[in-house]
Amino acid sequence: MSEQLLSIKGLHAGVEGKEILKGLNLEVGLGEVHVILGPNGSGKSTLMNVIMGHPKYEVTAGEMTFGGEDLAALKTFERARKGLFLSFQTPEEIPGITLENMIRTSRQAITGKKERIIAFRRELQGVMKSLKMDPSYAQRYLNVGFSGGEKKRAEILQLLMLSPKLALLDETDSGLDVDAVQIVSEGVAKFHNDQNSCLIITHNTRILEHLSVDRVHVLMNGQIVEEGGPELIDDINKRGFTHLLDAQGCPVGGNCPNAETCPNNK
Amino acid sequence: MAEKKKTYVEDIERTLYDIKNEDHSIYKTKSGLTEDIIRDISARKHDPKWMLDFRLKSLEIYNSLELPTWGPDLSELNMDDIVTYVQPDAKMVGNWNEVPEDIKDTFDRLGIPEAEKKSLAGVGAQYDSEVVYHSMQDELVQQGVVYTDMESALTQYEDIVKEYFMTLVPPKDHKFAALHGAVWSGGSFVYVPEGVHVDVPLQSYFRLNAAGAGQFEHTLIIVEPGASLHFIEGCSAPKYNVTNLHAGCVELFVKEGARLRYSTIENWSRNMMNLNTKRALVEKDGIIEWVSGSFGSHVSMLYPCSVLHGENARCEFTGVTFASKGQNLDTGASVIHAAPHTSANINTRTISKAGGRATYRSAVKVTKNADHARCSVNCESLMLDDLSRSDTLPTMDIEGDEADIGHEAKIGRISDEAVFYLTSRGIDEEEARAMIVRGFVEPIAKELPLEYAVEMNNLVNIELEGTMG
Numbered sequence: 001m002s003e004q005l006l007s008i009k010g011l012h013a014g015v016e017g018k019e020i021l022k023g024l025n026l027e028v029g030l031g032e033v034h035v036i037l038g039p040n041g042s043g044k045s046t047l048m049n050v051i052m053g054h055p056k057y058e059v060t061a062g063e064m065t066f067g068g069e070d071l072a073a074l075k076t077f078e079r080a081r082k083g084l085f086l087s088f089q090t091p092e093e094i095p096g097i098t099l100e101n102m103i104r105t106s107r108q109a110i111t112g113k114k115e116r117i118i119a120f121r122r123e124l125q126g127v128m129k130s131l132k133m134d135p136s137y138a139q140r141y142l143n144v145g146f147s148g149g150e151k152k153r154a155e156i157l158q159l160l161m162l163s164p165k166l167a168l169l170d171e172t173d174s175g176l177d178v179d180a181v182q183i184v185s186e187g188v189a190k191f192h193n194d195q196n197s198c199l200i201i202t203h204n205t206r207i208l209e210h211l212s213v214d215r216v217h218v219l220m221n222g223q224i225v226e227e228g229g230p231e232l233i234d235d236i237n238k239r240g241f242t243h244l245l246d247a248q249g250c251p252v253g254g255n256c257p258n259a260e261t262c263p264n265n266k
Numbered sequence: 267m268a269e270k271k272k273t274y275v276e277d278i279e280r281t282l283y284d285i286k287n288e289d290h291s292i293y294k295t296k297s298g299l300t301e302d303i304i305r306d307i308s309a310r311k312h313d314p315k316w317m318l319d320f321r322l323k324s325l326e327i328y329n330s331l332e333l334p335t336w337g338p339d340l341s342e343l344n345m346d347d348i349v350t351y352v353q354p355d356a357k358m359v360g361n362w363n364e365v366p367e368d369i370k371d372t373f374d375r376l377g378i379p380e381a382e383k384k385s386l387a388g389v390g391a392q393y394d395s396e397v398v399y400h401s402m403q404d405e406l407v408q409q410g411v412v413y414t415d416m417e418s419a420l421t422q423y424e425d426i427v428k429e430y431f432m433t434l435v436p437p438k439d440h441k442f443a444a445l446h447g448a449v450w451s452g453g454s455f456v457y458v459p460e461g462v463h464v465d466v467p468l469q470s471y472f473r474l475n476a477a478g479a480g481q482f483e484h485t486l487i488i489v490e491p492g493a494s495l496h497f498i499e500g501c502s503a504p505k506y507n508v509t510n511l512h513a514g515c516v517e518l519f520v521k522e523g524a525r526l527r528y529s530t531i532e533n534w535s536r537n538m539m540n541l542n543t544k545r546a547l548v549e550k551d552g553i554i555e556w557v558s559g560s561f562g563s564h565v566s567m568l569y570p571c572s573v574l575h576g577e578n579a580r581c582e583f584t585g586v587t588f589a590s591k592g593q594n595l596d597t598g599a600s601v602i603h604a605a606p607h608t609s610a611n612i613n614t615r616t617i618s619k620a621g622g623r624a625t626y627r628s629a630v631k632v633t634k635n636a637d638h639a640r641c642s643v644n645c646e647s648l649m650l651d652d653l654s655r656s657d658t659l660p661t662m663d664i665e666g667d668e669a670d671i672g673h674e675a676k677i678g679r680i681s682d683e684a685v686f687y688l689t690s691r692g693i694d695e696e697e698a699r700a701m702i703v704r705g706f707v708e709p710i711a712k713e714l715p716l717e718y719a720v721e722m723n724n725l726v727n728i729e730l731e732g733t734m735g
Contacts, residue, residue, distance in 0.1 A: 052690050056682065080692035092687040096705025105701070106691035141705070158691065 003030040005166055005197050011062035013050045020046045022222035031194035033211050036201045038219035039241050044201045048170045052086045053079050081110050083165030087155040087172045093143040100138040103161050127160050131187055149180040156187035169200045173207040181206045205233055286504040287368045289476050293353040298346040304448050307351045324437040324447030331441040338565045338594040343539050348511050350449040352394040352476040360401045369393050378471050387466035388413045392483055394476050395451040412457040413468050416484050419455035434517040434545045442513040442541040446482050453483030460490040467496040474503040480511040487518045494525040498715055505535035512538055518546035520554050527555040531718045534562035536592055542568050550576030557713045558585040560597050571600040574608035581610040586710040589622030598627035603639035612643045615707050618654035625657045636666035647677040648706050
């Protein structure tokens with residue numbers, strides 16, 4: 001068993017009083033690649049945001065530790081400095097801040113070391129080249145006027161430049177054409193080694209082509225309802241999610257911790 | 267869980283501007299506005315007869331006009347309390363060492379002599395009602411460039427002044443233009459002969475030291491055909507508990523194929539009523555570029571106007587306004603397309619915080635004969651809290667054919683998602699907010715003269731209060 005990196009136990013969380021995660025458990029070891037599958041609205045993006053500490057989401061119960069440290073006490077920027085990274089499903093456009101300036105500021109914040117401008121630029125240009133990004137994008141305002149594919153590549157660029165311990169990839173491959181998925185997939189593979197981990201939300205197995213997946217989790221209705229090895233991906237691709245639901249349309253059945261309050265439980 | 271957080275953008279560090287000198291003026295008029303006072307000012311300034319007549323006529327117009335019925339409330343302004351002319355105890359000189367100590371110290375603190383050495387081709391410095399220093403590089407003098415105070419111009423270039431003075435902004439334009447015509451004093455006169463390019467900027471700095479006084483400097487710039495100039499104007503005053511008034515007037519004449527860049531940073535104290543009028547007349551193929559920063563004052567009404575008078579004349583307007591507690595800054599721009607194929611780009615940012623009120627007001631007019639006019643207006647406002655207010659009031663009046671007019675306005679707040687994005691990259695909340703605000707004004711900041719860009723960046727120092735519990 002590899003060293004534990006992320007550990008989530010009995011996590012309940014929601015937004016504006018509406019509970020979305022309902023007793024979620026998840027363990028990610030160092031050096032591992034985990035995939036989360038699940039239908040729309042099952043809570044996948046909420047999970048990513050909660051791990052990253054988005055102030056909009058409220059954690060009502062459970063615990064999360066990262067490298068053995070309690071995440072509840074840490075703000076988003078502190079989590080990032082500990083080695084968490086979220087690749088956004090829809091990255092923000094921020095006018096007036098260049099991509100290069102933003103990445104340099106981030107890396108200085110994370111490492112606490114001042115970057116030398118020329119050396120940093122050279123490194124950045126090298127990584128952009130490997131992602132087939134036009135080098136002029138470094139001087140453009142963050143994601144402003146970027147196409148969907150360019151935004152996702154800019155996320156992977158940040159992943160490679162910031163080299164976190166755990167990469168949370170929220171549908172990084174969505175909305176991309178085949179070639180762009182290929183580039184993103186290679187980028188993630190380039191990032192991954194035995195000293196870091198990936199937690200990937202995807203609807204598309206192509207992003208996983210260059211990675212060896214250790215564990216697959218199926219998230220439905222705010223809980224992990226099925227877990228397994230990489231073979232589970234093919235299984236879900238063939239059969240969909242509905243076979244995991246019981247007669248009442250509930251994915252959890254008799255093991256449900258919310259059985260007492262569940263409207264389906266007559 | 268997250269407690270309520272508050273973000274404060276620091277005000278401009280004002281200590282520097284707030285240092286007051288003792289009032290060593292050798293002469294002051296009585297407060298208020300009467301014919302006797304006008305005659306007195308005129309006699310002290312040795313005006314030619316036509317100028318005295320002009321002043322008296324302006325006073326008549328002033329008395330016949332009402333205060334504007336739109337815009338910020340001006341009822342706090344009582345002209346009976348304003349001293350319209352304050353003569354400093356200094357003669358105009360061309361050497362900083364001859365400027366009286368306390369006045370020289372003031373300009374030293376503001377970095378004017380330093381900037382002159384480093385990055386300017388000429389400097390003028392006005393203290394209260396009179397210009398106390400003026401100098402320009404010899405090379406420009408030899409090329410026939412004239413840069414002097416208005417009083418000297420009235421003596422040495424009387425014919426030119428008489429031809430242009432308040433023809434673009436006539437006293438009957440509005441009440442404060444009339445006031446200006448009656449009591450104007452000081453200001454700059456610049457004349458760039460045909461084909462001469464003044465590559466390094468000239469800068470005038472206006473400092474109002476006396477409490478309860480008004481400053482009414484007149485700036486007249488003539489850029490002859492094919493010539494070019496960059497002119498920078500800065501203004502400040504220490505804070506008093508009484509109302510000060512600034513009603514300057516700027517007239518810019520940009521001739522055929524000429525180019526003028528006019529940059530202003532206004533950093534008046536919070537007791538200043540800043541009611542300033544600026545207008546440019548641009549002939550065929552000429553270009554006027556305005557860069558305008560409004561940071562100070564209690565109330566401002568400022569809408570530089572470009573009259574695109576010749577075919578292909580162009581206007582570029584870049585402006586930033588920052589309104590904080592106790593400030594009502596009503597700023598904007600206006601463009602009159604009066605000839606075919608004229609074009610204008612207006613690009614502004616306003617920030618309001620701590621109950622400040624910022625209004626963007628623009629007027630674009632395309633006259634009947636101005637076919638194929640192009641005008642694009644982009645104004646964005648950022649409110650940093652719920653106490654503050656931003657308004658956007660654009661008007662358009664299009665009579666010419668095939669005009670291409672675009673207007674884009676955005677009013678917003680710092681987006682929580684943008685802050686989350688940056689913090690998820692390890693940047694703390696305070697810095698993330700500062701980056702967003704700096705990014706918001708960046709398109710404008712890069713147009714400002716360097717020392718002012720630095721000043722504006724300092725202004726966006728964000729302080730975060732409250733923590734996540």
